[in-house]
Amino acid sequence: MKLLKLNKIIKKIFINHGLSNNHATISSNAIINAELVGAHSHGLSRLKMYCERITKKVINPKPKIKIKKISQSISFIDANNSIGFVAADIAIKKAIENSKKTGIGMVAVKNSGHYGLSGYYAEQAVKKNLVTMIYTNAPPAVAPHGAIKSLFGTNPICFGTPTGSKIPFILDTSISMINRGKIRLAARNNKKIPKDVALDKFGKPTADAKKALKGVQLPIGSFRGSGLAWMVDILSGVLTGSNHAGKVKDPFDDFSGPQNIGHLFIAFKTNLFVNNYNSRIKNNIRTIKRLPKVKGVKNIMYPGENKFKRFKMNSKKDIRVSEIIKKDLEMLKN
């Protein structure tokens, strides 16, 4: 399907569900971006879910979003259960604004929902020549080290920086061995998952995506990844006044109330301590790319490089829309 046509359809769907023109544009752009970078688990496959949550009144299509100034550098946003895309878009813009004034900006968000890819918001800050760190929590998927029940989300850690080139450095990594969205997509398409990334509900390793969804995902580096997930839950949940400790509802399965996800956005200038940041990081990346490589590896890539290349490539062609999604679009349009 043509990019513009698809974007128009998604936007219309969101407007039909009560979103303002502006909020529908923000949301549609975020979903299209996820498709273009190849993160299909965070793109069109979630559209039906977002609409269902609006219909069932657990996402507020007409939120009264409040922005509170805490200090010159710090702001606090109550997103009033808006769709996550809109809350995150306002938050990163505020963090950018604050950092331009004082060198560093921090923005916390409460009463938000799933906002798609952290890296999408990181890019906005990086384009303004800022370093950024972004945290969000998510529904239970990963068991704390020592537990046999999921509690942490896949709680991504996101870090972005300019590189002195047109391709930004965007690390956007879940602390689980695999993204939950990938398991969900595999389950939907009856595909297998690797064997060391999840346990079934009885605590046994499984390659069956459906069983994994009912079980427990494993964190990277056992207690280390578990600690990182806990950190993200504290930074985005405890600190911000949002749900935490496993209380964030699964957006697909639980319509008993809003998710009340929390996010934390930090941004700061690259030239606080050095006046040649761009040449320094260029040199850093160049040095690493020149290292001797593992057999079969042609190019050492930095985080975000692959996504950028996919984005460029996919932007030039039609977007492949599966039959399942086509049915979703047809249904939601009317």
Added chain:
Amino acid sequence: MKLLKLNKIIKKIFINHGLSNNHATISSNAIINAELVGAHSHGLSRLKMYCERITKKVINPKPKIKIKKISQSISFIDANNSIGFVAADIAIKKAIENSKKTGIGMVAVKNSGHYGLSGYYAEQAVKKNLVTMIYTNAPPAVAPHGAIKSLFGTNPICFGTPTGSKIPFILDTSISMINRGKIRLAARNNKKIPKDVALDKFGKPTADAKKALKGVQLPIGSFRGSGLAWMVDILSGVLTGSNHAGKVKDPFDDFSGPQNIGHLFIAFKTNLFVNNYNSRIKNNIRTIKRLPKVKGVKNIMYPGENKFKRFKMNSKKDIRVSEIIKKDLEMLKN
């Protein structure tokens, strides 16, 4: 050996090597603390190395440390090749001061050296009721994803927060499968290491600690851990004007110049967005501790809990000093 006696000896050793009384106290306390929390690889086993670096003029025993104010929240420290303990102690105190004024404090350090445990400095901020994030780079130990040569340090990610109880939450995790200090200690004591944590210099998995030291350590979660290590190198090296991209010298083996390690300290108030942070985090920890446990696990521990318990226990008794260390002390004292 009695704690006080040992502390006195270490302090005297540092003073003999030219440190001021104050800097010797800071350094001695940090080394004793590492022993008490059970991080022997960051304690007495490094004393000889620090002294050797002072003697060989690659640590400056009488540094002129400059603190520059960048903004109300942000400071920049040129440590003038001081021993790392001293630079880090000044930096965390400055970050605490800045955060008390404006809500958030950020302090970058350049021309520093190995400062021991990040968690030791995090504790200082947590005792002042602040959340803190600390980054430092380190000599090459871990290969970037796709490379067969070490370049990243074990680059710890450190996060600390008050818990509403006397035991702070201190995550202080290297991004390698195992701490380099542990491999070094195993090599010194002719002990084996686990098989999945390192490769020898030919790229083959090895359980031989000495071979691992000459080879490559593996990051947690392959490309994820590699990305996190890269992030830490950028935050502590590129951003601060310090060595990066594998240029940090190994403190044990390379006396050709100062390490010029960089650190980044961030601290912020817990009550920026909620007025009941302590009860929220207490509830978070309680909920997680109550989860059903893996067979054999009695208690789900949060990061820092074990170290705190070891500290309490070890503070009450004599410190075990190995024969090798006794010889070091004897030699360095005179």
